[in-house]
Amino acid sequence: MDALIVAVLVFLGLFGGACAGMWGARRLKEHHLSKETQEAVKLGVGMVAAMASLILGLMTASVKGNFDSTAKDVQQYATYLITLDVALRHYGPDAVPIRAALGDYTRNAIAETWPDSGMPPKIGSADSEQRLSEVGHLIRALEPRTTDQTELRGEAIERYKSLAALRWVLIEESATQVPPVFIGVIIVWLTLIFLSFGLFAPINGVSLVVFLLCGVSLGGAIFLILEMSTPFDGIIIVAPDAMRKALLHIAG
Structure with a gap:
């Protein structure tokens, strides 16, 4: 689901709910808006607000944890590329x-994952898989002539295996x-609260x-949560710096 569309729906639900409440209050009889009624409504809405906070917290923790884990794995992937290149460089x-x-x-993996042309990223494309498989095939085809080369x-084979596993x-x-x-559920609950x-x-x-x-703020919060759920697409993405440094090392 598009993050911006969801954020707009959240804003419309919240602000529309508040406006509907104001409009409805002017058409209710006075005893419906008594102090006792307000206290009862506050108790019920307080429970809904607590549950909404819990769900929002779970969503934030889930997507933020995945985002941080992906960022660390990208750095680890770049490290494997560099160490594989070092082993091949020493081979001769x-x-x-x-x-x-x-x-x-x-170079192809960077171009597909972080495209400059505004195109959507291609994660796990067949072309990228074929290029990496070719690297593994060439490594296995090496014929060492010394103990060091062996x-x-x-x-190099171990590093390639680690790369292939981490790629998936x-x-x-x-x-x-x-x-x-x-x-x-979040949209409904927040609308009821407002x-x-x-x-x-x-x-x-x-x-x-x-x-x-308040509607804009909560809509923005939902937008950020959904944006972080796609670490390689959208406004909030994992930085490609580590991969670019690995490419510079390999090309050097």
């Missing part, structure tokens, strides 16, 4: 074509699915402006 001239293939793969070939981890982490039912606020709020410009700003 026979590994030069493999280093070139590794550089091509890294050890370096074994080290990043693919799985590329999006944290926020259940649509959570979003729907509806109750509007029932007992004075009808004036200050109240309208405050409800407007």
Whole structure:
């Protein structure tokens, strides 16, 4: 679900609920707005507000945890690329074509994951998988002539295996699915809360402006949560700096 659309729905629900409460309060009889009624409504709305806070907290913790984990895995992935390149560089001239293939793969992975043209990222594309598989094939095809080369070939194979495994981890982490039912429930609950606020709020410009700003703020909070659920797409993304540094090392 598009984060901006959801944020707009949240804002409309909250501000519309507050306005509906103000409009309804003027048409209710006085005993419906008594002190006792206000206290009863506050108790019920307080429970709903507590549950809404809990759900928002769970959503934030889930997407933020996945975002931080993805950022760490990207750094780890870049480290594996550099250490693999170091092993191949020490291997000697026979590994030069493999280093070139590794550089091509890294360059392609950066271009697909963090495109500059405004296109959506391609996480786990077949082209990227084929390029990485070719690197592994070339490493296994090496024919060591010394003990050092044998050890370096074994080290390169281990690094390649780590890269291949971590690549699939990043693919799985590329999006944290926020259940649509959570979003729907949150919108309904927050709308009810603001509806109750509007029932007992004075009808004036200050109240309208405050409800407007609160609606924008909560809509923005939902927007940020949904944006973080896609670490490689949108406004809030994992930085590609580590991968670019790895590419510079490989190309150097």
